[in-house]
Amino acid sequence: MIRCSIVGATGYTGIELARILLRHPRVRITHLTSRQEEPPELGKLLPELSKKSPLKIEKFDIRKVLEGSDVVFSCLPHTESAEFVLALASKNKIVIDLSADFRLKDPKLYKTWYGWKHPRQALLKSAAYGLPEIYREEIQGASLIANPGCYPTATILGLAPLLAEGLIETDSIAVDAKSGFSGAGKKLKAELLTGEVNENFKAYKINQHQHMPEIQMVLSDVAKAKIQFAFVPHLLPLERGILATIYARKKAGVKAKKIRAAFLAAYEKEPFVRVRKEGDFPSLHAVQNTNFCDIGVWAEDKNSRVVVVSAIDNLVKGASGQAVQNMNIRLGFPEQAGFERLE
Ligand SMILES: NC(=O)c1ccc[n+]([C@@H]2O[C@H](COP(=O)([O-])OP(=O)(O)OC[C@H]3O[C@@H](n4cnc5c(N)ncnc54)[C@H](OP(=O)(O)O)[C@@H]3O)[C@@H](O)[C@H]2O)c1
Numbered sequence: 001m002i003r004c005s006i007v008g009a010t011g012y013t014g015i016e017l018a019r020i021l022l023r024h025p026r027v028r029i030t031h032l033t034s035r036q037e038e039p040p041e042l043g044k045l046l047p048e049l050s051k052k053s054p055l056k057i058e059k060f061d062i063r064k065v066l067e068g069s070d071v072v073f074s075c076l077p078h079t080e081s082a083e084f085v086l087a088l089a090s091k092n093k094i095v096i097d098l099s100a101d102f103r104l105k106d107p108k109l110y111k112t113w114y115g116w117k118h119p120r121q122a123l124l125k126s127a128a129y130g131l132p133e134i135y136r137e138e139i140q141g142a143s144l145i146a147n148p149g150c151y152p153t154a155t156i157l158g159l160a161p162l163l164a165e166g167l168i169e170t171d172s173i174a175v176d177a178k179s180g181f182s183g184a185g186k187k188l189k190a191e192l193l194t195g196e197v198n199e200n201f202k203a204y205k206i207n208q209h210q211h212m213p214e215i216q217m218v219l220s221d222v223a224k225a226k227i228q229f230a231f232v233p234h235l236l237p238l239e240r241g242i243l244a245t246i247y248a249r250k251k252a253g254v255k256a257k258k259i260r261a262a263f264l265a266a267y268e269k270e271p272f273v274r275v276r277k278e279g280d281f282p283s284l285h286a287v288q289n290t291n292f293c294d295i296g297v298w299a300e301d302k303n304s305r306v307v308v309v310s311a312i313d314n315l316v317k318g319a320s321g322q323a324v325q326n327m328n329i330r331l332g333f334p335e336q337a338g339f340e341r342l343e
Contacts, residue, residue, distance in 0.1 A: 001026065001027060001028040002026060002027045002028070002070045002071060002331060003027070003028055003030045003068055003069050003070045003071070004021055004027045004028070004029050004030065004069060004070070004071045004072075004073065004327075005029070005030055005031035005032070005033070005065045005068060005069040005071075005072050005073070006018055006021075006029070006031070006032050006033070006073045006075060007031075007033045007060060007065060007072065007073065007074050007075065007076060007084060008033070008034075008074060008075035008076040008077075008080075008081075009032035009033055009034060009057055009075065010034045010036070010039065010040055010045060010057060010186075011075055011185055011186050012182050012185055012186055012315055013075045013098050013185075013315060013319040013320050013323075014032070014073075014075035014320075015045050015046055016315045016316065016319065016320035016321075017073055017075060017098075017319075017320035017323060017324070018032060018042075018046060018055075019046060019048070019320075020316075020320060020321060020324050020338050020339070021324065021338065022046075022049075022053075022055075023338055023340065024324065024337055024338035025337060025338070026331075026333050026337055027071070027327075027338075029055060030068040030069055031058060031064060031065050031068055031069065032055065032056070032057045032058065033057065033058055033059070033060040033061070033065065034057050034058070034059065034060065035059075035060055036059070037059065039056075039057035039058060039059060040057060041056070041057075042055055042056050042057050045057075062084075062087060066088070066091055066093070069093060070093065070094065071093065071094045071095075071096065071327055071330075071331075072088060072093050072094070072095050072096070073096045073097075073098065073323055073327075074095065074096070074097045074098060074099060075098050075099075075320075076099060077099065077185070077187075078099045078100050078101055078114060078116075079101065079114075079116055080099075081097055081098075081099035081101045082099070082101035082102070082118070082119055082120070083119075085097050085101065085102065085123075085144065086119060086120050086123070089120070089123065089144075092143075093143070094143060094145075094327070094330055094331075095143065095144045095145070096130070096145045096147055096323045096326055096327060097127075097144065097145070097146055097147060098147045098319055098320070098323055100114065100146075100149060100210065100211075100214070101118075101146075102123060102124055102127040102144060102146035103127075103129060103146040103148065103149070103214050104124065104213055104214060104217060105124055105125065105217060106124075106213075106217070107121040107124060109213045109217075112213075113210045113212070113213050114210060123144060126142070126143070126144060127142065127144040127145065127146045128141075128142035128144070128145050128146065129146055129148065129217075129218065130145040130146055130147045130148055130322060130323070130326040131148045131152075131153065131156060131157075131218065131322075132270075132272075132322075132325055132326065132329055132335070133157060133160070133266075133267070133270050133273060134156070134160060134218065134222065136329060139326055139329045139330055140329055140330060140332075142330065145323075145326045145330065147319065147322055147323045147326060148214065148318075148322065149211045149214055149318070150179065150183055150211075150242055150312070150314035150315075150318030150319060151177050151179065151183075151209065151211040151215070151231075151233060151242060151244070151318075152211050152214045152215045152218065153242075153293065153312055153317055153318050153322065154177065154242045154243075154244040154293065154310045154311065154312045154318065155175050155177065155215050155231075155244050155246065155310065156215060156218050156219060156222075157273060157293045157295065157310055157312075158244055158246045158295055158308040158309075158310030159173065159219055159246060159248070159308065160218075160219070160222050160266065161262040161263045161265070161266035161267070162248065162259065162262060162306065162308075163219055163222045163223035163227070164222050164223070164262075164266065165258075165262045166223075166251065167250060167251060167254050167258060167259055167262060167306075168248040168249060168250055168251060168254075168306060169248065169249045169250075169251060170223055170225050170226070170227050170228065171227075171228040172247075172248045172249035173227065173228070173229035173230070173246065173247070173248045174229065174230040174232070174246070174247045174248075175215075175229060175230065175231045175232065175244055175245075175246050175247075176232050176234070176244070176245045176246075176247070177231070177232065177233050177234065177242060177243070177244040177245075178233075178234040178235075178236045178242065178243050178244075179233060179234070179235060179236060179241070179242045179314055180236050180238045180239050180240045180241045180242070180284075180314060181197050181235060181236070181237075181238070181239060182239050182240045182314060182315055183242070183314045183318075191235075197235065197237050198237050199237060200235075200237055201234060201235070201236065201237060202234060202235055203232050203233065203234050204233060204234070204235060205233055206230075206231075206232050206233075207230055207231055207232075209231055209233050211231075211233075212231050215229070215231065216229070238284070240284075240288055240289075240313050240314055240315055241284035241287065241288050241311065241312070241313055241314060242311065242312050242313075242314045242318060243282070243283075243284055243309065243310070243311045244309070244310045244311075245307065245308075245309050246307070246308040246309075246310065247305060247306070247307055248305070248306045248308075249304050249305060249306070250299065250304055250305070250306055255301055256299035256300050256301050259297060259299040259306055260275075260278065260297055260299065263275045263295060263297050267295070271335050271336050272291050272292050272293060272317060272321075272325065272335075272336075273292070273293045273294075273295065274292055274293070274294045274295070275295050275296075275297070276294060276295065276296040276297075278297075280296055281296030281298075281309045282294035282295065282296055282309055282310075282311035283311065284311055284313075286311065287311045287312055287313050287316075287317070288313050289313060289316065290313060290316060290317070290321075290339075291313075291316050291317045291321035291322070291324075291325060291339050292312070292317060293310060293311070293312045293317050294310070294311045294312075295308060295309070295310050295311075296308070296309040321339065324337075324338050324339075
């Protein structure tokens with residue numbers, strides 16, 4: 001059995017990860033850690049935990065984590081995570097970082113978008129960007145896997161087939177993305193109070209969201225050209241899920257049939273991406289609590305626009321589920337191990 005630890009286990013992604021790993025047939029959780037002097041009871045955060053489970057959340061102790069783990073998941077906030085990951089460097093562990101700290105290849109982007117100078121630029125190069133549908137081969141050999149952000153996962157999967165095949169104009173993209181409030185984590189923030197979120201709906205950080213450079217980096221890599229896009233995130237008055245509606249303009253002469261065919265070909269063999277039938281578009285209910293990304297595509301010959309709707313659960317395919325998928329790839333396990341399936 002592979003020994004796994006989760007650092008930052010009391011947060012939303014940490015608990016979701018524990019939930020998935022507890023069902024995984026090939027791994028055993030050894031440490032769940034918190035900064036708190038008196039960490040909360042695991043059963044209170046994870047109500048379905050078995051009465052007999054000996055697992056508990058412990059005060060963070062790096063020595064114990066190092067001694068007791070083959071794979072370490074960091075579910076810490078940005079910058080805290082980098083510090084922890086650097087302490088693990090060259091300790092011969094597989095590290096999967098759910099924060100943004102190793103996602104961007106260009107260190108200058110950290111200063112621009114996160115207001116922070118990256119402390120170990122060399123590691124940025126060797127980290128694999130953990131989006132299996134695009135970087136599976138890199139993930140297979142990586143010691144450090146930078147798990148993608150939630151908005152980037154939904155957006156990139158909704159655009160990659162179109163850009164890889166050169167079917168849309170690279171400066172025509174607009175992404176209208178909506179997220180449930182768990183996307184912002186568990187910390188206290190005035191704008192996330194019930195009175196602000198409930199029965200409300202708003203756009204925020206228009207073209208200023210920190211996930212934009214990540215989306216641009218990957219899409220430009222896929223397209224082999226610099227991508228320009230507008231990105232408008234919205235906060236939904238619900239707990240989990242991201243639904244991105246993506247608009248782009250077809251290149252002259254591209255037929256609607258070709259657009260659909262590109263999605264079907266790109267994701268035919270992908271275990272966690274489902275392309276909907278023509279005229280069918282995903283809802284959040286279809287993906288909540290699953291590791292699926294569901295995609296609906298609209299295109300017509302007589303209209304130059306393409307519309308793609310891409311939906312994920314931000315805590316699963318947008319975070320902890322994708323982290324387990326990455327671990328499975330890295331360790332050569334079946335990619336679906338840990339996710340119950342209906343055959
Ligand atoms: N939420 C999402 O949908 C999502 C999706 C993709 C990626 N991510 C990324 O995944 C990471 C974890 O996200 P999350 O949503 O699980 O966050 P969260 O709910 O706020 O949890 C973060 C955990 O880290 C621990 N921690 C340690 N040092 C901390 C510090 N200085 N300040 C605050 N917390 C600290 C906290 O546990 P203790 O207080 O018990 O120590 C906390 O429970 C973040 O980097 C986030 O950007 C989140």
